[in-house]
Amino acid sequence: MSRPEAAAVAEYILPRDETERDRLEVQHRLIVSLYDGDVVLPVYKPSPGDHILDCGTGTGIWILELAKSYPSSVTFTGIDISSHHFPSAPPSNTSFEVRSILNIPDEWKNKFSLVHQRLLILGLKAEHWPTTLQIIHRITKPGGCIQLGELGKVISGPATARLESMNSAWFSKHGFLRDxxxxxxxMLEALGFVDIDVRKVLMPVGRWAGQKGVLGQNNFMRSYKGALKRGFLRDGGYGVIRNEAEMDALLEAVKQEWDVTEGSGVEYFTFVARKPKTE
Ligand SMILES: C[S@@+](CC[C@H](N)C(=O)[O-])C[C@H]1O[C@@H](n2cnc3c(N)ncnc32)[C@H](O)[C@@H]1O
Structure with a gap:
């Protein structure tokens, strides 16, 4: 493994196990369902011979799903700092590489008709966001599109607000961008992207929203319990909790709050934009 990827793997806090694989796949389905089943928003239409890139591909589910419905002359590349979750038998027009988005070869300049990146909020430090978007701009073909997806605020009640205040403190101490x-x-506008469109939805969490809400709740609780909880405790709880028992009690209170508070959810944003044909 080359150095940029090794450094990024060392800093990445979400797990690399089968539970995380399942979590990512359920999360994919939840997100797509919130956009009426659209894996790609309708601003992009595939043409034969197009190249498509997925940055931080994880299990590659986004690529695998599109590859089923796109012409086989469209090729897909998925990159990630770890191959752990890569698919074992992907279709022949797809490839998966261990590569950081911050370590892109020169020959990818202007190559991709569509560049996708989803949920790198815990992968990219604040100082890496402008560089990442600059790289995405460089490798997008003139006239091509990008689609990014990220999480916004968690909306519910007072227990959730306490958890979120600790979350925001952790993000800023460790150099990540919660917002x-x-x-x-x-940032997209400054780079020269045009037709920037932001589509915000709420991923419901809690029993009030039925099956979708329960899946959403499990999805976020897994990230808190499987990774963030340890980080909060290691940093002393940011004045919100003092020990593991208090941490677990807060997570339980949040779960109950989500179950009974109609409208509880996590904001999810999709950004689409186009690189002009001529600049
Ligand atoms: C939360 S997962 C999302 C996976 C996938 N995009 C999805 O939505 O299912 C984030 C992924 O980004 C990867 N990642 C983190 N930092 C990265 C970087 N600098 N370059 C490429 N991938 C990165 C992680 O290894 C992880 O697989």
Whole structure:
């Protein structure tokens, strides 16, 4: 493994196990269902011979799903700092590489008709966001499109607000951008992207929203329990909790709050934009 990828793997906090694989796949289905089944928003239409890139591909589910419905002359590349979750028998017009988005070869300049990146909020440090978007701009073909997806605020009641205050403190101490969704549009505009469109939806969490809400709740609780909880405790709880028992009690209170508070959910943003044909 080359150095940029090794460094990124060392800093990445979400797990690399089968539970995380399942979580990513359920999350994919939840997100797509919130956009009426659209894996790609209708601004992009595939043409024969197009190249498509998925940055931080994880299990590659986004690519695998599109590959089923796109012409076989369209080729897909998925990159990730780890191959752990890569699919074992992907179709022949897809390929998966261990590569950081911050380590892209020169020959990819202007190559991709569509560049997709989803849920890198815990992968990219604040200082890496402008560089990442600059790289995405460089490798998008003139006239091509990008689609980014990221999480916004968690909406519910007072227990959730306490958890979110600890979350925000953890993000800023460790150099991540909790509010990346607020900043992405102006960064895209500054790079020269046009037709920037932001589509915000609420991923419901809790029993009030039926089966979808229960799946959403499990999805986010897994990230808190499987990774963030350890980080909060290691940092002393940011004045919100003092020990593991208090942490677990807060997570239980949040879960119950989500179950009974109609409208509880996590904001999810999709950003689409186009690189002009001539600049
Ligand atoms: C939360 S997962 C999302 C996976 C996938 N995009 C999805 O939506 O199902 C984030 C992925 O980004 C990868 N990642 C983190 N930092 C990265 C970087 N600098 N370059 C490429 N991938 C990165 C992680 O290894 C992980 O697989």
């Amino acid at each position: 990346c969704v607020e900043r992405i549009p102006s």
